[in-house]
Amino acid sequence: VKYPDCLCFAADIISTVEFNYSGELLATGDKGGRVVIFQHEQESKNRPHLRGEYNVYSTFQSHEPEFDYLKSLEIEEKINKIRWLPQQNAAHFLLSTNDKTIKLWKISERDKRAEGYNLKDEDGRLRDPFRITSLRVPVLMPMDLMVEASPRRIFANAHTYHINSISVNSDHETYLSADDLRINLWHLEITDRSFNIVDIKPANMEELTEVITAAECHPHQCNVFVYSSSKGTIRLCDMRAAALCDRHSKFFEEPEDPSSRSFFSEIISSISDVKFSHSGRYMMTRDYLSVKVWDLNMENRPVETYQVHEYLRSKLCSLYENDCIFDKFECCWNGSDSAIMTGSYNNFFRMFDRNTRRDITLEASRESSKPRATLKPRKVSTGGKRKKDEISVDSLDFNKKILHTAWHPKENVIAVAATNNLYIFQDKIN
Amino acid sequence: MFTKGTKRKFSDPGEEPASSGDPGPAAPSAAARTLSSSYSLQRQSLLDMSLIKLQLCHMLVEPNLCRSVLIANTVRQIQEEMTQDGTWHIMTQALAAAQCPADRLVATEVLCRQTDAAAQAGQSPKPFSVVGLQEGYHSEEVVMEGDVETEVTMSSLSPLSPQLSSASYLTGPFEVGPCWEEEDEEEDHSESSEPSLMSEHSRHPALEELFSDVDPSYYDLDTVLTGTPKMGPYDLLESLSSHGPTALSSSSSCRSDLNELDHIMEIIVGS
Numbered sequence: 001v002k003y004p005d006c007l008c009f010a011a012d013i014i015s016t017v018e019f020n021y022s023g024e025l026l027a028t029g030d031k032g033g034r035v036v037i038f039q040h041e042q043e044s045k046n047r048p049h050l051r052g053e054y055n056v057y058s059t060f061q062s063h064e065p066e067f068d069y070l071k072s073l074e075i076e077e078k079i080n081k082i083r084w085l086p087q088q089n090a091a092h093f094l095l096s097t098n099d100k101t102i103k104l105w106k107i108s109e110r111d112k113r114a115e116g117y118n119l120k121d122e123d124g125r126l127r128d129p130f131r132i133t134s135l136r137v138p139v140l141m142p143m144d145l146m147v148e149a150s151p152r153r154i155f156a157n158a159h160t161y162h163i164n165s166i167s168v169n170s171d172h173e174t175y176l177s178a179d180d181l182r183i184n185l186w187h188l189e190i191t192d193r194s195f196n197i198v199d200i201k202p203a204n205m206e207e208l209t210e211v212i213t214a215a216e217c218h219p220h221q222c223n224v225f226v227y228s229s230s231k232g233t234i235r236l237c238d239m240r241a242a243a244l245c246d247r248h249s250k251f252f253e254e255p256e257d258p259s260s261r262s263f264f265s266e267i268i269s270s271i272s273d274v275k276f277s278h279s280g281r282y283m284m285t286r287d288y289l290s291v292k293v294w295d296l297n298m299e300n301r302p303v304e305t306y307q308v309h310e311y312l313r314s315k316l317c318s319l320y321e322n323d324c325i326f327d328k329f330e331c332c333w334n335g336s337d338s339a340i341m342t343g344s345y346n347n348f349f350r351m352f353d354r355n356t357r358r359d360i361t362l363e364a365s366r367e368s369s370k371p372r373a374t375l376k377p378r379k380v381s382t383g384g385k386r387k388k389d390e391i392s393v394d395s396l397d398f399n400k401k402i403l404h405t406a407w408h409p410k411e412n413v414i415a416v417a418a419t420n421n422l423y424i425f426q427d428k429i430n
Numbered sequence: 431m432f433t434k435g436t437k438r439k440f441s442d443p444g445e446e447p448a449s450s451g452d453p454g455p456a457a458p459s460a461a462a463r464t465l466s467s468s469y470s471l472q473r474q475s476l477l478d479m480s481l482i483k484l485q486l487c488h489m490l491v492e493p494n495l496c497r498s499v500l501i502a503n504t505v506r507q508i509q510e511e512m513t514q515d516g517t518w519h520i521m522t523q524a525l526a527a528a529q530c531p532a533d534r535l536v537a538t539e540v541l542c543r544q545t546d547a548a549a550q551a552g553q554s555p556k557p558f559s560v561v562g563l564q565e566g567y568h569s570e571e572v573v574m575e576g577d578v579e580t581e582v583t584m585s586s587l588s589p590l591s592p593q594l595s596s597a598s599y600l601t602g603p604f605e606v607g608p609c610w611e612e613e614d615e616e617e618d619h620s621e622s623s624e625p626s627l628m629s630e631h632s633r634h635p636a637l638e639e640l641f642s643d644v645d646p647s648y649y650d651l652d653t654v655l656t657g658t659p660k661m662g663p664y665d666l667l668e669s670l671s672s673h674g675p676t677a678l679s680s681s682s683s684c685r686s687d688l689n690e691l692d693h694i695m696e697i698i699v700g701s
Contacts, residue, residue, distance in 0.1 A: 074491045099492075161495060180495040209503055211496045230496050263476060263507055267500045317472075321479055326497045 014417035016404055020084040020092065023408040026054055026415055027094055028422055029079025033063035035096055035149075037107065038424075054424050058107055060149040063098040075100050081166050083175070085188075093152070095175060099162040102177055104153035104188065110146045114138040158184050158194045165215045171222040178215035178227060181208075185239070197245045198227060198237065213328075214273050220280045224249075228285060232269030236296065252294055254301045264316040264325065272328035277337040278409070284340055286331040289313060291342050291352070306352045306359065309344045311382040311393050324398050332407045343402025346391065347418045348378060364402060364416045364423040375425065470517065473508055480505045 013031040020027070026038040039057035066075040077098055085093040091108040116138040120126050161179035168175045176197070177184050183198035198215075202208055211230045218224035223239045235248035256265065268288035276283045277293075282303075285292050289310060292302035308329075312319060319325040324345075331342040343349045344361070352359045361378045381390035404417040412427030483501050512518035 071492070076491055162492065208499060211499050213496060230500055263473070263504055266503055266507075270496070270500060317476065320476075323483075323497075326494070326500070 012420040014404060014420060014422060015078050015080060016082050017406040017415050017417050017422070018082045018084060018094075019406050019408050019415070020094075021086050021409060023410050023413065025057065025084070025092060026406070026424070027082045027084065027096075028415075028417065029062065029082050029096055030420075031076075031078045033061055033065070033077030033079060033098065035060055035062045035079065035082065035094075035105070037147075038422075058147040058149055060105070062096045062103060062105065062151075063101065066100075080163055083166050083168050085168055086172055088172075095166050095168065097163050097166050097177065100156070100159055102155040102163070102166060102186075103151050104155070105149050106152045107147060107149045110148060111143060112140040113143045115141045153188065153191050155186055155191050155194070158186075164213060165227075167215060167217040167225070169217045169222050170220055174222075176215060176217060176225060178212050180211040183212065183215055183225075183227060183245075195243070197239060197243070199244065199246065213271050216274055216276055216283075218280055219276050219278060226274055226276070226283060228271035228274040230270040231266060232271055232287060234271065234274060234283070234285060234294070250296070250299050252299045252302075254292070262316070264320060267320070267325055268316065273330040275331060275333060277333050278335065279337055282337065284331055284333065286329050286342055288325060288327075288329075291331050291340060293340070293354070304354065306340070306350075308342055308350055309348075309380070311380055315393065319398075322398065324401075327401055327403060329401075329403050330405060332405055334407045334412070335409045339407075341405050341407055341414060343405055343416070345398050345401050346396040347400040347402060348380075349402045349405055349416055362425075364418045364421075364425075365400075366421075473512070474521075477505065477508045477512075480508070 014028050015031055016027075016029040018027050019025070024040045026040075028036050028038075030036070035058075036056060037058040038054035041053045041055060062079060063077040065077040067073075068075055075098065079096050079098060081095075081097050083095045085095070085104075087093075091106050094105050094107070096103055096105060115122065116136050118127075118132060118135055118138075119129070155177070159177065159179040159182070161181050163177055163179045165178040166175060173189075174185055174187050177186065177194075178198075181199065181201040182196055184194040185197050186194045198212070200210065200212060209231075213228050213230055215225060215227035218226075224236065225239070226234055226236045228234045232253065234252040236250035236252070237245035238249045239245060241247070241249065256269075271285045271287050273286040274283060281296060283294050283296060285294065285302075286308075289312060290308055291306045293304040293306075294302045316325060329343050331340060333340055338355055339351055339353050341349060341351045347364045348361050349364060350359060350361050361380070362375045363378050376389075379387075379390045380396070381387060381392050386392050400419065402416055402418055406415045408414065414425050416423045416425065480501050484498065484505070509518065512521065
């Protein structure tokens with residue numbers, strides 16, 4: 001299933017992808033402020049081959065572009081993150097955010113309508129009360145399924161800097177939002193107030209050398225969250241310790257390898273994404289060249305390191321020049337925490353099996369992804385000799401970057417966003 | 431696939447210099463010299479590139495703070511290393527000695543108010559000063575529209591100055607104020623005023639034609655890198671992030687309380 005990809009507007013560039021807790025729904029946000037939700041097809045005996053397909057369930061405009069008159073600057077409508085709330089009733093709720101404003105959306109189905117009103121006709125015209133001679137009880141009649149999205153809460157004006165993360169707490173009542181310098185804690189019911197729990201803005205902005213790049217709540221401990229920085233560090237904070245969590249409980253940093261130090265060392269160490277494992281025992285960080293798995297009980301180094309595209313290390317100057325070195329790749333766990341996935345360039349994405357230590361490179365492109373066809377592993381040749389199916393580093397297309405990927409929480413289904421196309425792949429061997 | 435840019439790829443001294451395209455050295459001592467000069471060239475081009483990146487951040491949307499911080503940190507690293515090498519001092523002196531053609535951008539500085547600038551003009555030249563400060567020098571403070579914390583200084587040089595015909599324009603507003611002024615008095619002012627240049631990016635339509643002949647290939651390293659803490663790349667950061675402050679920093683509390691609109695009007699009128 002793909003986005004309608006016949007038209008390539010910049011507004012269609014996908015900026016976030018997220019499965020809900022059951023995996024039944026998949027939400028995407030794009031640069032134009034729209035949210036498109038896909039739904040997993042129900043199993044059907046008549047058409048068993050349809051199982052596994054995701055079809056469009058709902059589309060709505062979440063954010064509009066705004067103009068900050070005070071600063072004479074535009075506020076982009078691009079959706080930076082979507083996070084689902086756990087489902088508590090028939091409706092679905094999600095949080096979507098742009099640079100400045102977070103919104104809570106309710107997505108509900110309507111498949112019945114009431115007919116037989118007393119006071120109005122079937123076409124809605126009001127009836128003259130004097131003409132009504134008898135009363136009837138309206139009955140619910142089935143109608144074509146309609147999916148409605150309505151904004152239930154708008155959490156605005158709490159962030160001076162650009163929001164990069166939102167994360168729903170395990171208490172299902174609060175959530176955090178993080179921008180470059182601050183992290184706020186919200187209650188889902190309260191929009192006019194939020195608690196500032198982290199503030200790294202220096203008194204003198206000239207002393208600023210480090211920013212917050214990502215933040216996430218612990219999946220089980222509602223008092224614990226982590227945030228990563230542009231210097232490659234992760235801080236774990238406990239909200240019980242103090243109201244303002246400027247002092248971390250744990251500080252994760254891998255000592256630098258002095259032999260590989262260069263002027264780009266700091267930039268490539270900047271963490272672009274941090275994700276807890278489903279178990280809550282580990283967390284994963286993505287920096288420019290690698291993915292690292294950390295044990296929360298060990299702060300001085302990660303327990304696993306996976307090279308995503310080490311062949312880029314000798315190209316850092318060019319990547320700095322064309323700004324690719326600042327690309328923010330995300331990463332994700334599979335449902336059982338046995339595998340991790342992240343994106344790369346040339347529409348490649350990488351999957352690592354933590355148990356077997358095997359890794360695979362796949363490509364998300366129309367040419368290589370006919371429906372029902374199996375993806376062929378790809379390889380980038382680093383040495384002088386290029387084998388037949390390999391692609392050389394200099395042939396990689398750095399405009400085709402896969403920044404956003406998502407893994408179904410229970411099944412081996414993955415969603416990969418390649419610029420303005422969404423690819424959904426399913427593992428047949430199950 | 432890569433955008434056009436510097437031919438040399440930056441590599442550490444430890445990495446192979448072959449990728450840089452330098453010719454192989456003949457003798458070990460020559461090798462050392464070649465290697466280090468190649469490294470210096472690469473480092474210099476990296477510095478130049480970083481400065482361009484910091485300057486060209488002005489768009490309709492707020493620039494990415496993380497990217498700006500990382501670039502500024504890179505610039506600082508280079509500066510620190512060059513200071514340790516002793517090459518920093520050499521470079522700034524070389525810049526000071528160089529000639530200044532007429533059509534180059536001059537000065538890159540954030541100046542305080544007009545009176546302060548004029549007062550400074552008579553005193554020891556400072557690295558951030560407009561080249562050839564003289565009578566008729568006229569600088570204006572402009573507050574970047576709506577941005578409380580940042581200022582832009584446009585200096586239009588007197589027609590008396592034959593060398594300096596083009597106006598200079600700062601893209602990166604810096605913190606200004608009396609505290610800034612104090613910093614100006616420090617040791618770096620032994621440097622003579624030099625043809626310091628910086629690439630420009632004008633957001634104001636009225637100014638665009640002034641800079642049409644600007645040569646963006648020269649950058650005032652001093653402005654960005656010379657060591658007084660207040661005048662570091664973070665000033666650029668401050669300006670480029672263009673974030674309205676919720677809490678004003680200490681230096682901004684020193685700043686002028688002139689009306690922003692007045693400043694904008696001054697620029698438009700071109701007085």
